[in-house]
Amino acid sequence: MHPYTDITGRLLICCPDRPGIVAGVSQFLFSHGANILDASQHSTDPREGLFFMRMVFHLENTGMSREQLEADFREKVALPRQMDWHIDYTDRRKRMAIMVSKYDHCITELLWRWRSGELDVDIPLVLSNHDHLQKLAADFEIPFLCLPVNAENKAQQEQEAIKILQEQNVDFIVLARYMQILSPAFVSHFPGRIINIHHSFLPAFAGARPYLNAYTRGVKLIGATAHYVTNDLDEGPIIEQDVARVSHKHAVDDLVMLGRDIERQVLTRAVKAHVEDRVIIHGNKTIVF
Known part of the structure; x- marks a missing residue:
């Protein structure tokens, strides 16, 4: 029996602006079976060079735990892009x-x-x-x-x-x-x-x-x-x-x-x-x- 079968998360990101951030996050979620429900982003002017994003995603009928999802995201997406990030889950009030x-x-x-x-x-x-x-x-x-x-x-x-x-x-x-x-x-x-x-x-x-x-x-x-x-x-x-x-x-x-x-x-x-x-x-x- 899967420990988690239904996950809806809200991912918040701040990092240096560079090409491919949205694509990298989206590809990661897609590869883990997630459906993106909402996405918003903002880039500061080039002098400050920062990128901010909020993405809401849903995983259903997956055997992946939240801990594993976050560990994978940290290693494959966040660390290479110097991200300050966190994920909150909608089932926890x-x-x-x-x-x-x-x-x-x-x-x-x-x-x-x-x-x-x-x-x-x-x-x-x-x-x-x-x-x-x-x-x-x-x-x-x-x-x-x-x-x-x-x-x-x-x-x-x-x-x-x-x-x-x-x-x-x-x-x-x-x-x-x-x-x-x-x-x-x-x-x-x-x-x-x-x-x-x-x-x-x-x-x-x-x-x-x-x-x-x-x-x-x-x-x-x-x-x-x-x-x-x-x-x-x-x-x-x-x-x-x-x-x-x-x-x-x-x-x-x-x-x-x-x-x-x-x-x-x-x-x-x-x-x-x-x-x-x-x-x-x-x-x-x-x-x-």
């Missing part, structure tokens, strides 16, 4: 933890889309520094953990959070308006695996009060940005952004209300892109297929 403070609009959107089947993830827990949203998590039957944070206990609480997230085998974390700055020690445990929603169209109006700053500046557009968290506050690789047009007639409260609608949509799109393996991080940029 990613485990997404949500961290949140008091604002409920982003987490509510995520939980509603998760329950409706739109987000194909498991959510092992909601972690918060306040207890305000405990009932919301309970309504969705998701465990809720409150770790209050202050200046004296922040390092200790972060270590406790790291321990719990690792025990839960969390694949990635969504900061759904978690109003704490994560330390470099925390971020280092989850590189490229923490998604934050910032209530501004970055790089404009970084920091804690972007709507007030936007109002004071008299902007005509407000927006939201979902990005991966790095040690540089609000400067990590951007996954998704959107804007809404405003005018002098809008007060600060109007900007906040409009902005929260954008935040929900932008964060959801970013999370879906991450879950569906459509994002490649390159330096401080992303390629989103």
Whole structure:
């Protein structure tokens, strides 16, 4: 009996640009009995000389294990072409933890889309520094953990959070308006695996009060940005952004209300892109297929 008889994988590749990459990957998959379901690619300008690709493939009724497939790909395709690559498989749902403070609009959107089947993830827990949203998590039957944070206990609480997230085998974390700055020690445990929603169209109006700053500046557009968290506050690789047009007639409260609608949509799109393996991080940029 074959150990694996039905494999659908998502292959992400970054490598130096050169002729024959698509042909080499396609020929490899064909020779292993795979049917290519979707393929997207992007080449940077010649000065940078990089190639990015996402390919979705399906193998059916094959005796080849995932480990053997990946070993063959590494030896025959990846190493000769200096590829940075990985394969995720659609039959394994990613485990997404949500961290949140008091604002409920982003987490509510995520939980509603998760329950409706739109987000194909498991959510092992909601972690918060306040207890305000405990009932919301309970309504969705998701465990809720409150770790209050202050200046004296922040390092200790972060270590406790790291321990719990690792025990839960969390694949990635969504900061759904978690109003704490994560330390470099925390971020280092989850590189490229923490998604934050910032209530501004970055790089404009970084920091804690972007709507007030936007109002004071008299902007005509407000927006939201979902990005991966790095040690540089609000400067990590951007996954998704959107804007809404405003005018002098809008007060600060109007900007906040409009902005929260954008935040929900932008964060959801970013999370879906991450879950569906459509994002490649390159330096401080992303390629989103």
